[in-house]
Amino acid sequence: xxxxxxxxxxxxxxxxxxxxxxxxxxxxxxxxxxxxxxxxxxxxxxxxxxxxxxxxxxxxxxxxxxxxxxxxxxxxxxxxxxxxxxxxxxxxxxxxxxxxxxxxxxxxxxxxxxxxxxxxxxxxxxxxxxxxxxxxxxxxxxxxxxxxxxxxxxxxxxxxxxxxxxxxxxxxxxxxxxxxxxxxxxxxxxxxxxxxxxxxxxxxxxxxxxxxxxxxxxxxxxxxxxxxxxxxxxxxxxxxxxxxxxxxxxxxxxxxxxxxxxxxxxxxxxxxxxxxxxxxxxxxxxxxxxxxxxxxxxxxxxxxxxxxxxxxxxxxxxxxxxxxxxxxxxxxxxxxxxxxxxxxxxxxxxxxxxxxxxxxxxxxxxxxxxxxxxxxxxxxxxxxxxxxxxxxxx
Numbered sequence: 001x002x003x004x005x006x007x008x009x010x011x012x013x014x015x016x017x018x019x020x021x022x023x024x025x026x027x028x029x030x031x032x033x034x035x036x037x038x039x040x041x042x043x044x045x046x047x048x049x050x051x052x053x054x055x056x057x058x059x060x061x062x063x064x065x066x067x068x069x070x071x072x073x074x075x076x077x078x079x080x081x082x083x084x085x086x087x088x089x090x091x092x093x094x095x096x097x098x099x100x101x102x103x104x105x106x107x108x109x110x111x112x113x114x115x116x117x118x119x120x121x122x123x124x125x126x127x128x129x130x131x132x133x134x135x136x137x138x139x140x141x142x143x144x145x146x147x148x149x150x151x152x153x154x155x156x157x158x159x160x161x162x163x164x165x166x167x168x169x170x171x172x173x174x175x176x177x178x179x180x181x182x183x184x185x186x187x188x189x190x191x192x193x194x195x196x197x198x199x200x201x202x203x204x205x206x207x208x209x210x211x212x213x214x215x216x217x218x219x220x221x222x223x224x225x226x227x228x229x230x231x232x233x234x235x236x237x238x239x240x241x242x243x244x245x246x247x248x249x250x251x252x253x254x255x256x257x258x259x260x261x262x263x264x265x266x267x268x269x270x271x272x273x274x275x276x277x278x279x280x281x282x283x284x285x286x287x288x289x290x291x292x293x294x295x296x297x298x299x300x301x302x303x304x305x306x307x308x309x310x311x312x313x314x315x316x317x318x319x320x321x322x323x324x325x326x327x328x329x330x331x332x333x334x335x336x337x338x339x340x341x342x343x344x345x346x347x348x349x350x351x352x353x354x355x356x357x358x359x360x361x362x363x364x365x366x367x368x369x370x371x372x373x374x375x376x377x378x379x380x381x382x383x384x385x386x387x388x389x390x391x392x393x394x
Contacts, residue, residue: 031075033288034068035309036300041065042312045152046319046348050341057260059211060276062155063220065312067280069159070224071288076373077170078232087171091370096163098367100156100313103359105131107317108149114321115148122148133157136212140205152320154212161214162221184226188219192274199269210269223277224284231289243282244290252279314352314360322348 041064048058077087108130112122126145129138135153138145146153173180195216199206210216230239242248256279259272286293287300299305308315326344330336364372 031072031288033297033300034072036302036305037064037068037284037287037309038312039300039305039308041068042308042315042319046315046345049152049320049323050344051337060256060260063273063276064280065155066159066217066220067224067227067277067284070221070226071228071284072224073163074170074225074228075232077167078229080371081171081174087167087174088371089167089171092163092167094370095367095372096160098363098370099372100160102363103314103317103355104153104156106355106359107321111150111321112148120148133160136214136217140208140212150317150320152316155217156316158212158214158217159221162218166221166225181226181229184222184229188222188226188274188277191216191219191222192270195270195273199266203265206265206269210273217273219273220277220280223281227281227284231285240285240290244286244293249282249286252282255279256283311349311352311356314355315348318351318355319344319348322346322351 041061044056044061044064045058048056048061077092080087108127112127116122123145125142126138126147126149129135129145130149130153134157135146135149135151136155136157139151139154143151169183170180172178173183194213195210198209198213198216202209230236233239255275259275259279262268262272287296323341323344325347326340326342327337329343330340332340
């Protein structure tokens with residue numbers, strides 16, 4: 001490819017494709033490490049919700065997942081643009097729908113029935129809001145409407161709001177030869193400015209609003225997108241090598257630790273997210289596409305890590321229900337609470353495995369009809385050309 005995705009020359013992707021592989025880009029195939037990073041993110045969320053929220057940063061787990069999403073999906077979209085000269089928006093939306101909606105509908109139906117059977121009130125506006133991907137704003141302004149449905153759905157809403165407009169924006173920028181990376185970074189700055197404005201003027205809602213509102217939380221997805229664009233640019237190999245030097249990776253880990261230790265409310269509502277997202281750039285690249293870092297990648301490619309990554313969406317949907325079921329089976333405090341959480345984790349994996357096998361996998365073939373690269377559980381090795389970037393990616 002003769003020019004990076006943020007220059008005008010990408011308006012001629014077929015010609016660029018004839019000139020060979022992009023500098024800094026990997027051969028088509030699975031990106032090593034991404035399933036493992038998904039596993040880390042979902043384990044952080046689940047552990048935080050298991051009574052360890054004071055020591056385990058569950059929100060950071062969501063930030064990691066957002067970043068991975070932007071990194072992976074932008075790479076797929078840029079590959080499609082380079083290969084075909086366009087991005088098929090309709091099939092993209094259909095793949096998203098088939099990936100996310102069937103498990104979501106089944107989850108809401110089952111948990112809603114159980115909640116109602118226990119004598120509780122399931123509010124129809126909460127159900128409609130969750131199905132319409134409005135759970136984040138309901139959780140901010142009318143949390144009571146979400147009772148019995150699942151408070152974790154706020155992050156799914158943020159992601160889907162983002163992907164409702166992002167492919168259209170990306171196509172528009174590429175067709176006009178615009179500089180994509182500066183535009184996306186500008187939106188990140190706007191997101192930070194909105195968080196700062198809300199935290200300054202409405203401190204009473206700042207924690208919830210800056211943590212869950214779409215306009216405040218899309219920047220980790222955008223940072224992931226920018227990282228993918230830089231990796232696929234002609235300067236991509238130099239960029240990856242530069243930002244994944246051991247000293248910078250160690251510094252990035254230090255930055256993340258510092259953001260978790262600083263307890264100032266204004267910082268936590270504003271700069272915390274931005275600094276974490278910047279620090280994730282070298283960490284995600286070192287974990288996936290950077291040369292070297294073999295031990296890190298080997299850890300993230302362990303069978304248990306890839307299994308957790310494959311199951312991450314179902315675990316995300318079902319873990320609060322599983323933990324609640326564990327508490328119902330083993331009520332009480334102290335060791336009984338610990339036993340309840342252990343039972344809750346076991347039930348979560350049972351529910352998630354059933355959701356994956358009975359709901360997600362039956363949609364694989366249909367998703368492939370709309371251009372998905374989703375593979376059956378036996379995924380190809382990273383050195384096998386012409387296959388999926390990762391399981392269930394898009």
